[in-house]
Amino acid sequence: MKIVTIVGARPQFIKLAPVSKEIRKHFEEVIIHTGQHYDFDMDKIFFEELEIPTPDHNLNIGSGTHGFQTGEMLKKIEEILLKEKPDLVLVYGDTNSTIAGALSASKLNIKIAHVEAGLRSFDRKMPEEINRVLTDHISNILFTPTDTADTNLKNEGINTGVFNIGDVMYDSLLNALKLIEKKNFKMLNELNIFKKEYILATVHRAENTDVKENLENIINAFIESDEKIIFPVHPRTRKYLEKYGFLEKIKNCENLKLISPVGYLEMIYLENNAKKILTDSGGVQKEAYFLKVPCVTLRNNTEWVETVLDGWNILVGSNKEKILENISKFNPKTETYNYRFGEGDSSKRIVDVLRNV
Numbered sequence: 001m002k003i004v005t006i007v008g009a010r011p012q013f014i015k016l017a018p019v020s021k022e023i024r025k026h027f028e029e030v031i032i033h034t035g036q037h038y039d040f041d042m043d044k045i046f047f048e049e050l051e052i053p054t055p056d057h058n059l060n061i062g063s064g065t066h067g068f069q070t071g072e073m074l075k076k077i078e079e080i081l082l083k084e085k086p087d088l089v090l091v092y093g094d095t096n097s098t099i100a101g102a103l104s105a106s107k108l109n110i111k112i113a114h115v116e117a118g119l120r121s122f123d124r125k126m127p128e129e130i131n132r133v134l135t136d137h138i139s140n141i142l143f144t145p146t147d148t149a150d151t152n153l154k155n156e157g158i159n160t161g162v163f164n165i166g167d168v169m170y171d172s173l174l175n176a177l178k179l180i181e182k183k184n185f186k187m188l189n190e191l192n193i194f195k196k197e198y199i200l201a202t203v204h205r206a207e208n209t210d211v212k213e214n215l216e217n218i219i220n221a222f223i224e225s226d227e228k229i230i231f232p233v234h235p236r237t238r239k240y241l242e243k244y245g246f247l248e249k250i251k252n253c254e255n256l257k258l259i260s261p262v263g264y265l266e267m268i269y270l271e272n273n274a275k276k277i278l279t280d281s282g283g284v285q286k287e288a289y290f291l292k293v294p295c296v297t298l299r300n301n302t303e304w305v306e307t308v309l310d311g312w313n314i315l316v317g318s319n320k321e322k323i324l325e326n327i328s329k330f331n332p333k334t335e336t337y338n339y340r341f342g343e344g345d346s347s348k349r350i351v352d353v354l355r356n357v
């Protein structure tokens, strides 16, 4: 079987790493990189660190409005699919690269498999929610990470082709922890921080970056906190911090340290040693749960409800007072750990399913 895998954004490279390794044991894989993310530290660093095969096609689409970006991807992916003639197209997650990949395949009657199917925030204002719903409804094989995802699909009338295989990000994380053991990271020294004495923050969700008031609330909460906060800044966020003139006041702030986006192993190392995580990222919320680090989520909803139900994650949106209160007070009430996201063998299970379709 010939599989065309389509990726384009940071979290997709991280999910692709373990799956591609398994796929190549049994199938021919061709990777299309849409070029949605392109800075070295949003793109190549992951291919190098995680030894992901170099993409066979890079579409170099780059940034743009949703319509432009998705439209350009559709055109170029179709051309390649017509040439490559795959038996299956594999897409990941919920970005514009996901929906463009799935839609291109669907129009050509090529079978689609969606990794991370069934996730819902039930917030249709999020571009990712539209991408997820549409991708699920045109996919033939839906790989779900959680029971909640299965229920979401059932509620939308999707009953066939659903395989609950756990979360490939758990596979990635276990692999990263092994690789980190062999490294001798000096980041804590360089950043002048100590294990379990700092907070790690990430922000990139459009509702938090593009809306000036929300970004200002978040930044003010970080600045006013007594905690040392390490903040690897997504390029989207840097753009808006500059645009709204917030960089100046951050520069003079002792406790808040902005750094460039870091590689995956560095990120897992920073997460694992943090005393708490502040984030609006989907992936980082899960990693916090896997690593048992309390997480304060800068959103009003989440697709990863298990992390909240288990008490390890709290939703605070962009409300400054709530953020500040939970930076200091939030902690899980018990050390319960009731949900599994697979056993770290999700990539293998994906391949087992694909070998039988």
Ligand code: UD1
Binding pocket: 009, 010, 011, 036, 037, 038, 039, 042, 063, 064, 094, 095, 096, 097, 127, 128, 204, 206, 235, 236, 237, 239
């Ligand atoms: C995208 C996904 C989001 C995902 C995130 C992961 C969509 C709609 N959104 O959001 O679901 O959580 O990736 O990180 O697909 N930029 C650069 N260099 C880069 C990439 C982006 O400077 O390498 C800047 C550009 O100014 C660009 C902005 O970041 O306009 C946003 O990038 P884009 O890919 O459109 O969306 P993300 O916010 O990254």
Ligand code: UDP
Binding pocket: 010, 011, 014, 202, 204, 232, 233, 260, 261, 262, 263, 264, 265, 267, 268, 280, 281, 282, 283, 284, 287
């Ligand atoms: N990540 C990383 N370096 C960073 C920030 C995040 O490697 O500086 C990783 C993080 O560990 C997680 C993934 O990127 O595995 C999450 O991606 P992101 O937050 O961009 O997107 P989302 O998961 O919200 O779609």
